[in-house]
Amino acid sequence: MRLFATQTSPYARKVRMVLMEKGIACDMEWVDLRASDHPALAHNPLGKVPVLLRNDGEPIYDSAVIVQFLEQFRPDPAIIPHDPEGRLRALRSEALSGGIMDATVAWVQEQRRSKDCQDQALLLRLRGKVVAGLTTLQQESAGWTHGRDLPVLPLQQIAAVAATAYVDLRAPDFLVQFPDLVAWLHSLHDRPSVAQTEPQ
Numbered sequence: 001m002r003l004f005a006t007q008t009s010p011y012a013r014k015v016r017m018v019l020m021e022k023g024i025a026c027d028m029e030w031v032d033l034r035a036s037d038h039p040a041l042a043h044n045p046l047g048k049v050p051v052l053l054r055n056d057g058e059p060i061y062d063s064a065v066i067v068q069f070l071e072q073f074r075p076d077p078a079i080i081p082h083d084p085e086g087r088l089r090a091l092r093s094e095a096l097s098g099g100i101m102d103a104t105v106a107w108v109q110e111q112r113r114s115k116d117c118q119d120q121a122l123l124l125r126l127r128g129k130v131v132a133g134l135t136t137l138q139q140e141s142a143g144w145t146h147g148r149d150l151p152v153l154p155l156q157q158i159a160a161v162a163a164t165a166y167v168d169l170r171a172p173d174f175l176v177q178f179p180d181l182v183a184w185l186h187s188l189h190d191r192p193s194v195a196q197t198e199p200q
């Protein structure tokens with residue numbers, strides 16, 4: 001299997017962490033998304049990463065679908081609960097972290113435009129989404145068994161690491177009001193799947 005990714009993509013980081021937590025070997029192909037003919041385009045018409053290329057040549061995207069595939073491919077150790085209610089909560093939490101990533105990515109893109117072209121109302125709206133998402137994520141995280149004490153990090157914690165660390169990388173000010181979430185993230189720092197997927 002081959003994963004097309006960038007070093008900083010939080011969506012790709014989620015998938016890389018799942019691969020590591022499950023012990024699945026996978027070749028990495030780092031992509032320069034600015035190139036007009038980057039290799040992920042051949043496998044995902046949307047040109048986004050991550051894309052997972054299965055051994056039979058079938059491409060899989062987006063990150064949430066890749067996670068589902070990996071859970072089927074290597075069911076043990078499981079990162080998603082088997083009971084329907086637990087599964088629903090895990091997938092909802094993954095979607096919440098995904099939404100935090102989406103809003104942060106959009107905020108970064110708007111922020112990179114020249115000052116006089118920036119849409120201040122949009123920036124505020126996106127910031128509001130990130131903060132609202134982090135508020136719920138911090139509340140959810142209070143009920144988690146700490147990942148430090150678990151042999152395998154569950155999906156909701158993997159997704160939360162990727163989302164929170166991405167906000168920390170691109171918009172650290174947004175995290176000031178979430179000390180518990182930041183402390184939780186830092187306490188997982190030594191876990192191999194966290195340490196080895198940190199943006200370079």
Ligand SMILES: N[C@@H](CCC(=O)N[C@@H](CS)C(=O)NCC(=O)O)C(=O)O
Nearest residue numbers: 009010011047048049050062063064
């Ligand atoms: N919903 C997608 C989002 C993937 C995504 O937006 N990836 C970004 C990198 S962080 C990307 O490839 N952007 C390039 C583009 O949109 O052309 C997923 O979960 O995989």
